[in-house]
Amino acid sequence: MSILLRKSLDEAVVPDDWKIANVSPIFKKGDKRKVSNYRPVSLTSQVLKVIETILRDAIVSHLEASNLIRDSQHGFRKGRSCLTNLLVFLDKLTTIVNEGHSADVIYLDFAKDFDKVPHQRLLQKLEGHGIQGKLLDWISSWLTNRRQRVCIQGKFFSWILVTSGVPQGSVLGPVLFLIFINDLDMGIENWILKFADDTKIFSERSEVKDCDKLQKDLELLQKWSIDWQMQF
Numbered sequence: 001m002s003i004l005l006r007k008s009l010d011e012a013v014v015p016d017d018w019k020i021a022n023v024s025p026i027f028k029k030g031d032k033r034k035v036s037n038y039r040p041v042s043l044t045s046q047v048l049k050v051i052e053t054i055l056r057d058a059i060v061s062h063l064e065a066s067n068l069i070r071d072s073q074h075g076f077r078k079g080r081s082c083l084t085n086l087l088v089f090l091d092k093l094t095t096i097v098n099e100g101h102s103a104d105v106i107y108l109d110f111a112k113d114f115d116k117v118p119h120q121r122l123l124q125k126l127e128g129h130g131i132q133g134k135l136l137d138w139i140s141s142w143l144t145n146r147r148q149r150v151c152i153q154g155k156f157f158s159w160i161l162v163t164s165g166v167p168q169g170s171v172l173g174p175v176l177f178l179i180f181i182n183d184l185d186m187g188i189e190n191w192i193l194k195f196a197d198d199t200k201i202f203s204e205r206s207e208v209k210d211c212d213k214l215q216k217d218l219e220l221l222q223k224w225s226i227d228w229q230m231q232f
Contacts, residue, residue, distance in 0.1 A: 005051045012137035018048040019142070020159070021169060022151040042148065042169035052171035055138075059131065059175055068129050069178060072185050075196030076174040085195050089202070092191055096204045104214055105202040108221065111231045113197040114177060115165040118229045119143045122166070122180050129179055142172070184224055188217045 008014060025038035060078075063069050069077065074085035096103045110116070123140055131139070146162040166173035166180075177196065185192040190203035190213060201221070203214045225232050 001047065001050065004047070005054070008051065009134060009138055012134050012141055014048070014138065014141045016145065018045045019146045020045070021146070021148040021167065022156070023148050024151050040150075040168075042167060043151075044167060044169045049171050055135065056172050056175050059135075059172075062130060063175075063179070066130065068182070070182055070185060072192050073178055073182070073194045075194065075198075076178055082195060085193050089193055089200070092202070099204075101204050101206045103202055104205050104211070105200060106214070106218065108199040108201070108232055110197045110225075113230065114168050114173065116230055117165050117177065117180050119164060121228055122176060125180055125182070126176070129182075131179075139172075139176070143167075180228070181230070184221065186224075187220050189213050190217050192217075 021042045021044045023040045023042050025035075026041050028037055028039050030037040064078075074080040074082070074088075093103055093105075119140075122143070123136065126136055126139065143166075146167060147159045148162055149159045150157040166176045174196065181194070181197070184194070184199065188201065190201055192199065192201045199221075201214070201217060203210055203217075205211060205214075222232070224230075
């Protein structure tokens with residue numbers, strides 16, 4: 001396996017049979033006859049996950065050592081969690097309330113986030129975060145010509161080409177997604193907190209101009225979603 005992984009990295013090529021996935025539906029809740037009540041889970045190559053784990057650890061080490069991931073992000077990060085996200089939020093909120101002011105809080109969520117990430121724009125952002133050379137070429141190969149098929153009760157459907165998104169069920173996917181939305185809060189004047197794709201923006205409201213500032217921030221977020229093809 002060491003020889004395989006070394007050769008894959010040196011040549012910046014991911015074999016096609018490492019880039020296929022079976023998608024299985026997992027029941028969530030509600031009426032079992034409704035397709036919307038199932039979550040699709042992508043089962044990817046176990047061999048590939050070994051090399052993904054090595055690369056993920058190296059990328060995360062680089063990002064953290066260089067302080068490249070913004071403090072607003074609490075998802076998929078060591079020492080960060082839903083709890084740390086909530087504690088920061090409550091600390092800000094209680095301070096506002098204790099000072100006798102109101103607060104506006106807006107919750108945002110991307111539509112089909114992991115599936116919609118455009119590959120060329122992702123590679124552009126990776127390069128901007130210092131991920132270059134063979135590693136960038138390897139990730140490009142990893143994203144290109146991926147195929148998946150649905151598997152239900154032992155029956156397989158036809159293969160389809162995956163043209164966008166970071167592979168769900170992969171080890172490397174979540175880190176690449178964090179890099180892609182890292183600059184989401186650039187230019188935002190109010191407080192913003194993220195847990196992976198879930199985002200909340202909040203502000204103190206003591207006068208009318210505070211509402212105007214929040215509206216301006218929402219327009220910036222909307223512009224970001226259009227520029228980077230990620231719909232809220």
